[in-house]
Amino acid sequence: MSTHGMLEMVQDHPTWWKIDGQWKSFKYTKPFSQYLKAKHWVDNVNNCRYDPIGLEEVWRTKWWAMRQFTFLCSVAEVNAVQSRARGKNKGADPQLNFCQAMAQQMIENTLDDPPTPEVAPVRRWLKRNADHALKKRAAFEGEWDLDRRKFKRVTTDYVRLKCRECGKKCRTFCSCNPGKPLCTGCYALHSNEL
Template sequence: MKLMSTYGSPIPLRDAKEKRRRVDGEVKTFKYTETFENHYRYRHAVDDHNNLRHSDISLEETWVTHRWENRAFAFILAITEVNAYLAMRYFVWRCGDKVPMTFLEFRRQLAKALIENEHMRAEEEDTSPRRSKRSNATTIHELLSAPTHARFYDGSKWNLGAKSPYQKYTCKTPGCKKFIRTYCSCSVGCWMCYGCYGNHRSAVATDGNVQ
């Protein structure tokens, strides 16, 4: 009622149909003002929309859920589906010689298009090489020192069985014989000296686009 009391003008529309009412035995003709004329002219729109939304293989009925957020999401999807169908029927099929398809057929084609989405397939094909490069780019590279009494890293934790608290080990880089207790954070437990760490960072920056 707030909408109807603040919307439109008190002037009757020119194209409004004349109404007839009998008052005191005399027939009176008049036209509704803009607010009420539009109300009676378009009040069926919501009912028509709901009839389509709840027709066969309705998303809201086939998607059995008890969570309110899923129900709200199903409601939004169903409204979007009907809006797309009505837009196609009004702007596409109405302007051409094509026979408008039923809403059931539209739903079938829409479901098939979503399952066999060529845009998603193309995106998956494009992301396979980029994903590896992105993973390299986001890997943290930092030269760290092993904890005291560290012997080796078993994949989940350090083995702290060394007798010396600052036991040193040979750098794992081929050709390097330096004794150190440092490693790169990208490969915990793989001993690496400061000089080899610089070469390692440069190689990753070249191959993985790391700045």
């Protein structure tokens, strides 16, 4: 303390002492003023540390390293509570509430969970067009039979039917409606309408 600060009198820290029955005022030098202002800080932190229950009392151990660790954990808890209160410009929460919230967050810790990749949003037009594809009828297949839900068998190997839109002869159809023959041009218009 003798090597800290200057020997100037601190003007905003007067002290009164009763000497020979009379109260006398004097001012401390900077090192003594700072010491007297801060000497209770450690006691205040210890009071906060032991507020409802101290970590050292709960975690009973005689091993020196663990006792030091619990002391540092307790000081860190108090510092976190005080700095949180200072940051919010409010009074400090009770130590027990803070410890319970911190313990819950430690239980639900997700730091080691593998990251879940972000899935690109499914575009609706891709989904709608997924059911639409231009297909060709196989050999010996004719018109679509609605009752049996398959193409009728014919004797000619590649039968061309009229397109329902333009009337052109074709073997192609859209997968959404096999009973409606569509040429490639009309299929493009059909798929763009969706």
